[in-house]
Amino acid sequence: MADKTIIRVLIADDHNVVREGIAGFLRAFDDFSLIGEASNGKEAVMLVAELKPDVVLMDLVMPIMDGVAATQAIRQAHPTTQVIILTSFHDEDSVQKGLQAGAIGYLLKNASIHDMANAIRAAHQGKATLAPEAAQALISARIRPPAPNFNLKDREIEVLTLMVKGMNNPDIAEHLSLSRSTIKFYVSSILSKLNVETRTEAVAIAIDQGLVSRE
Amino acid sequence: MADKTIIRVLIADDHNVVREGIAGFLRAFDDFSLIGEASNGKEAVMLVAELKPDVVLMDLVMPIMDGVAATQAIRQAHPTTQVIILTSFHDEDSVQKGLQAGAIGYLLKNASIHDMANAIRAAHQGKATLAPEAAQALISARIRPPAPNFNLKDREIEVLTLMVKGMNNPDIAEHLSLSRSTIKFYVSSILSKLNVETRTEAVAIAIDQGLVSRE
DNA sequence: CCACGCACTAGCCAAGTGGCTAATCCATAT
DNA sequence: ATATGGATTAGCCACTTGGCTAGTGCGTGG
Numbered sequence: 001m002a003d004k005t006i007i008r009v010l011i012a013d014d015h016n017v018v019r020e021g022i023a024g025f026l027r028a029f030d031d032f033s034l035i036g037e038a039s040n041g042k043e044a045v046m047l048v049a050e051l052k053p054d055v056v057l058m059d060l061v062m063p064i065m066d067g068v069a070a071t072q073a074i075r076q077a078h079p080t081t082q083v084i085i086l087t088s089f090h091d092e093d094s095v096q097k098g099l100q101a102g103a104i105g106y107l108l109k110n111a112s113i114h115d116m117a118n119a120i121r122a123a124h125q126g127k128a129t130l131a132p133e134a135a136q137a138l139i140s141a142r143i144r145p146p147a148p149n150f151n152l153k154d155r156e157i158e159v160l161t162l163m164v165k166g167m168n169n170p171d172i173a174e175h176l177s178l179s180r181s182t183i184k185f186y187v188s189s190i191l192s193k194l195n196v197e198t199r200t201e202a203v204a205i206a207i208d209q210g211l212v213s214r215e
Numbered sequence: 216m217a218d219k220t221i222i223r224v225l226i227a228d229d230h231n232v233v234r235e236g237i238a239g240f241l242r243a244f245d246d247f248s249l250i251g252e253a254s255n256g257k258e259a260v261m262l263v264a265e266l267k268p269d270v271v272l273m274d275l276v277m278p279i280m281d282g283v284a285a286t287q288a289i290r291q292a293h294p295t296t297q298v299i300i301l302t303s304f305h306d307e308d309s310v311q312k313g314l315q316a317g318a319i320g321y322l323l324k325n326a327s328i329h330d331m332a333n334a335i336r337a338a339h340q341g342k343a344t345l346a347p348e349a350a351q352a353l354i355s356a357r358i359r360p361p362a363p364n365f366n367l368k369d370r371e372i373e374v375l376t377l378m379v380k381g382m383n384n385p386d387i388a389e390h391l392s393l394s395r396s397t398i399k400f401y402v403s404s405i406l407s408k409l410n411v412e413t414r415t416e417a418v419a420i421a422i423d424q425g426l427v428s429r430e
Numbered sequence: 431c432c433a434c435g436c437a438c439t440a441g442c443c444a445a446g447t448g449g450c451t452a453a454t455c456c457a458t459a460t
Numbered sequence: 461a462t463a464t465g466g467a468t469t470a471g472c473c474a475c476t477t478g479g480c481t482a483g484t485g486c487g488t489g490g
Contacts, residue, residue, distance in 0.1 A: 099354050128351040136343040138353050139314050155437085166416035168476065181439045188478065198446090199477075200415045201381035204429060207422045214423050370467085383446065396469045403448065413476090414447075 007124045010036040010053035012044035012070060013086075014062045018109070022057060022086075025113050032120065041065030045073045048081055055123050058103065060087040060094055068101045075102030082123040086116075090133040092140065099138075106134040150193050150211070159186040161212040164203050222339045225251045225268035227259035227285065228301075229277045233324070237272060237301075240328055247335065256280030260288045263296055270338050273318070275302040275309055283316045290317030297338040301331075305348040307355065314353075321349040363424065365408050374401040376427045379418050 009032050013019050019037050026032045036051050038044035042065040048056060056074060060067035071083045084105035085098040095106055105119045108131045119129035130138065152160065162172045169187065173180045187199060194202050206212050224247050228234050234252050241247045251266050253259035257280040263271060271289060275282035286298045299320035300313040313321055320334045323346045334344035345353065367375065377387045384398045391398070402414060409417050421427050 104354075122347060127347045128354055129347060130345060130350045132337060132342045132344060135345045135350060135353075138350075139319075139343055139345075163415065164419055166411060166413055166419060168413070169478095170476085178437095179439050181441080182437080184478070185438075191478080196381060197478085198381055198383070200378065200418050203415050204379055204381060204418050204422055207419055208429050214419060385446085393467095394469050396471080397467080399448070400468075406448080412448085 012038040013059040041070030071101040095137040105129040227253040228274040256285030286316040310352040320344040
């Protein structure tokens with residue numbers, strides 16, 4: 001990829017050594033230009049406003065203002081500046097929050113020089129890069145714990161589905177060609193299995209746990 | 216990475232040429248062994264049961280049984296067999312469904328030989344690999360359109376939050392040190408703003424849209 | 431044949447729900 | 461001071477909800 005455009009990079013990390021290391025690595029490439037360094041989130045936000053970098057390498061854990069807040073602020077104020085989270089944590093929550101804040105990449109500090117360079121170039125083109133660990137976190141976050149079925153029988157799930165849609169017992173009865181009494185019976189059974197007292201709670205759990213889907 | 220263990224791979228794709236191509240590429244590496252080919256999902260499931268491959272390269276669009284269904288069946292019956300989706304589609308929905316079905320990787324068919332090999336090795340170790348486009352799809356899926364607020368006022372959100380927790384009007388009244396009448400007033404207002412008729416529906420929407428979070 | 435369990439139905443009752451109307455208190459705008 | 465509007469409260473009424481008790485058919489196994 002012979003892209004001769006120089007990518008202007010800013011580093012935000014509260015550890016001198018880390019900034020030093022990254023700065024050194026950036027200097028090894030002729031398509032990167034390190035234009036600024038911030039030692040906390042607030043500083044990063046201000047420097048971005050001033051220098052308008054193409055890409056920010058953002059640590060998550062920093063004093064004064066953390067990386068998530070800074071990312072959010074930057075992405076909001078300067079949508080053309082891409083943020084790559086560069087951290088040593090790869091718990092689900094961090095990945096989640098970082099990307100939610102608007103980061104386009106999530107790398108671990110043990111990433112190879114090669115990976116980091118590619119991630120920066122990808123980010124500059126608006127393409128995402130996730131470390132395998134981060135991808136894993138995203139995936140496993142999405143793949144809910146294997147649907148705690150609550151031992152609901154088919155009919156009960158059928159009724160619960162209609163409850164979630166907001167139907168009341170008479171409506172459900174008609175929809176399933178059953179009597180209201182029967183529906184009440186099933187609803188009671190569902191409530192007891194979900195260990196709640198009202199249909200509203202049952203619906204809340206059903207949606208929350210992905211037991212059934214709306215519409 | 217001096218792993219001398221041979222990774223047993225199975226291909227599932229309905230196009231001969233594609234299978235041919237992948238087979239050729241696999242032969243170029245001495246740590247891969249192509250142990251079977253399937254031309255549809257059903258065949259893939261059966262072959263997996265018989266051959267117990269380490270990794271399956273799975274196309275999504277196939278006759279008889281599609282890749283998602285096959286992935287689901289395979290992951291359920293043989294958790295040790297990892298599935299990598301290998302397709303030309305990278306719309307959000309496909310990525311979503313593929314990973315939901317239990318795939319550990321999602322690659323596009325234009326991936327480089329190098330990427331593909333790495334993805335297979337990663338999958339074998341239980342590590343995820345996502346093509347940038349797939350990562351992008353996951354991320355943008357996660358970044359919901361900025362929560363349609365429904366113009367709920369603070370008090371209303373407060374009440375809605377308690378409704379979501381399953382509290383009834385008297386409970387909410389006590390909890391907020393207001394009268395039942397007032398709570399009823401707010402509930403009515405919420406129902407009207409959410410354009411629904413029952414609190415159950417309101418709670419369903421609230422959870423579904425992430426208006427408020429449970430507990 | 432009969433007991434047993436399962437799916438389904440009826441009806442009663444206390445409590446909760448939601449639409450309505452009306453009223454009070456209070457701060458700000460006129 | 462007067463009016464306008466937001467927040468709060470009361471009370472009425474028809475309807476829904478959920479717990480309970482008490483059934484009725486129906487198929488399976490003994």
